[in-house]
Amino acid sequence: MRVLLATRNAKKLRELRRILDATGADVEIAGLDDVPAYPEVPETGLTFEENALLKARAGVQATGLPTIADDSGITVDVLNGMPGVFSARWAGRHGDDEANLRLVLGQVAEVPDEHLGAEFVCAAALCIPGGREYVTHGRQPGKLIREPRGENGFGYDPIFVAAGNTRTNAELTAEEKDAISHRGQAMRALADILHEQIES
Ligand code: ITT
Numbered sequence: 001m002r003v004l005l006a007t008r009n010a011k012k013l014r015e016l017r018r019i020l021d022a023t024g025a026d027v028e029i030a031g032l033d034d035v036p037a038y039p040e041v042p043e044t045g046l047t048f049e050e051n052a053l054l055k056a057r058a059g060v061q062a063t064g065l066p067t068i069a070d071d072s073g074i075t076v077d078v079l080n081g082m083p084g085v086f087s088a089r090w091a092g093r094h095g096d097d098e099a100n101l102r103l104v105l106g107q108v109a110e111v112p113d114e115h116l117g118a119e120f121v122c123a124a125a126l127c128i129p130g131g132r133e134y135v136t137h138g139r140q141p142g143k144l145i146r147e148p149r150g151e152n153g154f155g156y157d158p159i160f161v162a163a164g165n166t167r168t169n170a171e172l173t174a175e176e177k178d179a180i181s182h183r184g185q186a187m188r189a190l191a192d193i194l195h196e197q198i199e200s
């Protein structure tokens, strides 16, 4: 089966591909580079789930292919769950990871270390031509640190330490991150659904 992974974030795409590959899913993966017709999708949803569905539906509409999309972000306890669905554009310009991370650090500058709880959240949607839609979820609890560390991963990974870890997400290997990440959990659950679709 050919499946479209509908994301314009190259680092996210690499993770999605890697996680899906590791499940042994018998799929041929297409990216948006292969699909010129995929539109700009306004992320107007108020939840990760709504946005993931908007992006995945757009893929089905543009290509007729079963489409997977992920909407994800970080929720910071003392920021009442923000940046949340606004994580990619928290500092204004969409996808400016460095500015987004700096803004969050500035916003928690006066917050005591013991109150720096945060969580990565991911909703992964699979939409299939004919109308079937599935959404799975993953979360990675942890805390923020003030000094970014590590070169791996992307986004807020350098300032996030998962519960039970001492290294930041950006100091983990790809395999270590995938094993515990919000995206790893959501995508493995979605891969199970994909398998059932392939078999039926
Ligand atoms: P697409 O919508 O095209 O998939 P995007 O980057 O805009 O790309 P999102 O709207 O889901 O994707 O925004 C996710 C943002 O949340 C992303 O830009 C990061 O800043 C942050 N984020 C999500 N997953 C992350 C992870 O695993 N590690 C670090 N930051 C992450």
Ligand code: NA
Pocket (backbone or CB within 6 Å): 043, 051, 071, 072, 085, 086, 087, 088
């Ligand atoms: Na989003």
